[in-house]
Amino acid sequence: MSGSTLISVIVAAHNEERYIGRCLRSLLAQTFPRTKFDIIVVDDGSTDRTAAVLQTFGNDVRVLRNDENIGLPASLNRAISSTHSKFVVRVDADDFVNASFLEILHLFLTENPRMDAVACDYLLVDDREEVLARCDAMKEPIACGIMFRTEQLIDIGPRLEIIRRLAFSSAVG
Template identity: 60%
Template sequence: MNREPLVSVIVAVYNQERFIGRCLRSLLHQTLSSEKYEIIVIDDASTDRTSYALELFHDAIRPVANARNLGLAASVNRGIDVARGSYIVRVDSDDYVNANFLHMLSIFLEMNGYVDAVACDYLLVDDGENVIERVDCSERPIACGIMFRKEQLIDIGLYDESFRCHEDRDLRIRFDKKYRVYRLELPLYRYRRHDSNITNNAEAMRQHEANLIRKHGLDLAASNGMS
């Protein structure tokens, strides 16, 4: 009998042929039993060899292909819509995770029914996977490495698809009004810093920062700053 997975991992990818394999290999080698999680990969109409890279993992993932580029927020929402797990966690396509990532986050939620969501600390790494620093996720939160209860994401309306960046900050502002993200003091996520990070597009970041302020006001937007 096929059981529904406990965890759905959402990976939205656009033109990451170089790093997507590393990301998926780290997710496939988890200490959490394989039948307890699924990996949903949304290819946002990549124009490089990402689709070929995904073919190598076809039997191990649930692929979703966008016919046209929809943006990160819409792609993640598509993944959540088809997710079968009770818990949802995002992993960026150029990042990777510790082997205990899914087990530790899911058991934290399983054993603490009062916990709405849990985030782990992360290691900031360069393209060579050299560790730059360990980061406290409560001081410098990022979009990924946070395991949510699916029904609560649905309750707050998922990601606002009008945001092409800062979609994570908008979600956290809305989430924090009703729920709480707890911290797990273990660096289980690997956040890659390199020249192609979307957050390095300064003009786009400024435009969406202005959108965030218009939607939530200056104080909330400022208090929810993310790297």
Template identity: 35%
Template structure:
């Protein structure tokens, strides 16, 4: 009796999953790249905030891409927050300061800290915003690089759509290894869902590596107050607060010029801890549509994870599992193809072979995100 019950559950979950992924695909393919044919004189000012902890290997490339923006430098302020680095991150930033007067360096160790804060990154961003002079805040990471029209695309979006918050696309830099391909494709799917759902007005999703919002709005929602005890969530949890106070004023900047490239991690251990950190905020969202989808996806992958073990009791289970896995893979590929075209690189050949790894990874990370702890940037977070 137990085996047929599991099969029925697996089939029903698969049918719902197929419907959900095809819904995301429909939302994604109807997206049109942002177009602003009217050329206006740049007027919007930006404070670009870059938290950095032991980023000596990356901060130079990040600053190089930002200082090369096709946008007036007097309208761009760059604030790097050195988060207790033990390498020469600060020294590299100081070298760039000698050439560019619009770069500011803040030593986080000299800033007063709220005792309730459990996130150094939120604390870093909050302190930087207090120093920021511009009307718009843009956050990115120290291991990111942007194209020369990145800030210009934000400015045009602001002038045309008058939003309060803008989510924008992020893509991992691809490395032709198993780990590199796995991260690239997993993150690509998340970015595709972000673009689709934000544009459809369903989820409050974004990534802090490429996010812009009005400074006044940050203070209006009391910044990270109420969420600063959560180690992660400087992006999506903040977006949710802003969306609640300013309904209809969040948007997604769907244009290749807005894409920011970021480095993946370089070990499975780092990947596990990174994704546990991301998963740790899953039940903290006020936007219950996100939590509902995450819970469903977890349960679906959990059933798929269990099924091969049940084949020891009935070998036919394995046949059903392979059929369901094929359906899942083909459905996801149908979604991933237009997403891959937008982001400009096609590495989908890896996709079918990574499915078993991804199922196990989803189950493990989801569980540890709720009940475990992780190490990140040399800090242990419970």
């Protein structure tokens, strides 16, 4: 993506051949302008067909491959280090998101410049995508679907969605 990229969506995947395609299709179907976000997937040493599924997305997705499984935190750090956007959004490989996901998260942080991160509620679904439960992100946090202002990115726990880049840069020096 060019210097006009506002959002980098990062996804870490280890043996996610079953779900990663659905995740990426939902990200590529966003109402937020495609020229304003990129998608970075770290294939964390997968031994299944995850790499083959990722290949089908061509240039729509930037793939970083780990030769061996180094774990979720290290893979996410690798993805974050490769971004240059104003915001970072973390999505799990088995997630799929609403078409307005990025647009809503971006709008909220744009309209609330004193906020550095925002999380959203989520639905738990089964393999048939039947809704099992509606979850409040504040009461039941999990580590996906969070948007950060990258200038404010710091390690504050398992569940954030979007954050400003400057937070991350100032936290890690």
